[in-house]
Amino acid sequence: MARFVTIAAGQLGPIARSESRTAVVSRLMALMRQARACGCDLIIYPELALTTFFPRWYFEDQAETDSFFEREMPGPETQALFDLAREIGIGFYLGYAELTTEAGIARRYNASILVDKSGAIVGKYRKVHLPGHAEHEPWRAFQHLEKRYFEPGGGFGVVDAFGGKMGMAICNDRRWSETYRVMGLQGVEMVLIGYNTPVHNPPAPEHDDLSLFHNHLVMQAGAYQNGTFVVGVAKAGLEEGVDQIGGSCIIAPSGEIIAACTTKGDEIALARCDLDLCNSYKRTTFNFDVHRQPRAYEMIVERKGVTTMADGTPVPRRG
Numbered sequence: 001m002a003r004f005v006t007i008a009a010g011q012l013g014p015i016a017r018s019e020s021r022t023a024v025v026s027r028l029m030a031l032m033r034q035a036r037a038c039g040c041d042l043i044i045y046p047e048l049a050l051t052t053f054f055p056r057w058y059f060e061d062q063a064e065t066d067s068f069f070e071r072e073m074p075g076p077e078t079q080a081l082f083d084l085a086r087e088i089g090i091g092f093y094l095g096y097a098e099l100t101t102e103a104g105i106a107r108r109y110n111a112s113i114l115v116d117k118s119g120a121i122v123g124k125y126r127k128v129h130l131p132g133h134a135e136h137e138p139w140r141a142f143q144h145l146e147k148r149y150f151e152p153g154g155g156f157g158v159v160d161a162f163g164g165k166m167g168m169a170i171c172n173d174r175r176w177s178e179t180y181r182v183m184g185l186q187g188v189e190m191v192l193i194g195y196n197t198p199v200h201n202p203p204a205p206e207h208d209d210l211s212l213f214h215n216h217l218v219m220q221a222g223a224y225q226n227g228t229f230v231v232g233v234a235k236a237g238l239e240e241g242v243d244q245i246g247g248s249c250i251i252a253p254s255g256e257i258i259a260a261c262t263t264k265g266d267e268i269a270l271a272r273c274d275l276d277l278c279n280s281y282k283r284t285t286f287n288f289d290v291h292r293q294p295r296a297y298e299m300i301v302e303r304k305g306v307t308t309m310a311d312g313t314p315v316p317r318r319g
């Protein structure tokens with residue numbers, strides 16, 4: 001018997017630094033209503049979806065940095081989104097900056113939650129792969145200070161929700177094959193990913209023309225190699241002078257893109273996903289139990305990076 005879950009990729013256009021959370025939540029609610037009117041069970045929003053992408057600026061004042069973080073979820077401005085989800089019966093994935101206190105110490109994460117149709121949080125994820133740099137680098141056209149403002153999360157879990165096994169990742173995580181494989185080993189059937197990706201990569205401008213290609217390449221490969229749906233959702237367009245890619249899409253376990261946004265603004269792309277389509281891949285080509293050879297992969301967890309280049313020189317750092 002087919003297990004259908006109807007998905008909306010809820011892409012956002014730019015969010016200005018001056019835009020209030022309440023205004024952003026209204027935009028999210030408008031997309032949510034459209035998705036539900038189209039019969040969707042779940043809408044996926046981007047990374048850090050409640051504010052502008054603040055790691056592009058260097059702040060010395062902690063209070064200024066913290067103004068972009070959520071201290072509670074739902075909080076006063078986000079409660080309306082949870083209320084609407086429950087009222088109309090739709091779930092959502094939401095990326096946001098999380099400020100929490102553990103043993104009296106403030107901790108900051110680039111986080112996402114999965115909320116079910118009753119408005120309950122059923123999954124929580126903290127971004128593992130934080131790109132960019134920790135110190136001010138004025139040579140860049142814009143900063144990417146995720147390594148300064150966040151600490152990495154602890155791993156990739158999978159939850160039973162929406163009739164299947166759902167996993168989450170955030171932006172740069174999608175470029176790492178380990179992200180998908182760790183969830184693949186837990187039987188994941190749908191990986192939800194929000195992102196903010198500038199077209200221009202200051203340390204490697206030679207990649208700029210390939211940014212949309214790389215976006216789809218990694219998510220399509222992750223889907224196929226793990227027999228899972230992947231949903232990638234952008235915050236796109238010209239945000240505070242920085243052009244960000246769109247390319248939001250829904251990918252089947254075959255690796256094929258089955259729905260995609262066509263603008264760089266607020267837009268939904270829809271797909272009715274049969275989670276049982278994962279089985280054909282999980283039981284044959286990518287039957288891990290039958291075909292994987294973990295002993296041959298030991299180096300993956302034993303070492304972090306390449307220690308030397310092929311010619312014996314240390315690996316140089318660029319960006």
Ligand code: CDV
Nearest residue numbers: 131144171172196197198
């Ligand atoms: N928000 C991100 O993680 N962005 C990175 C950029 C910096 C390359 C990404 O992987 O898209």
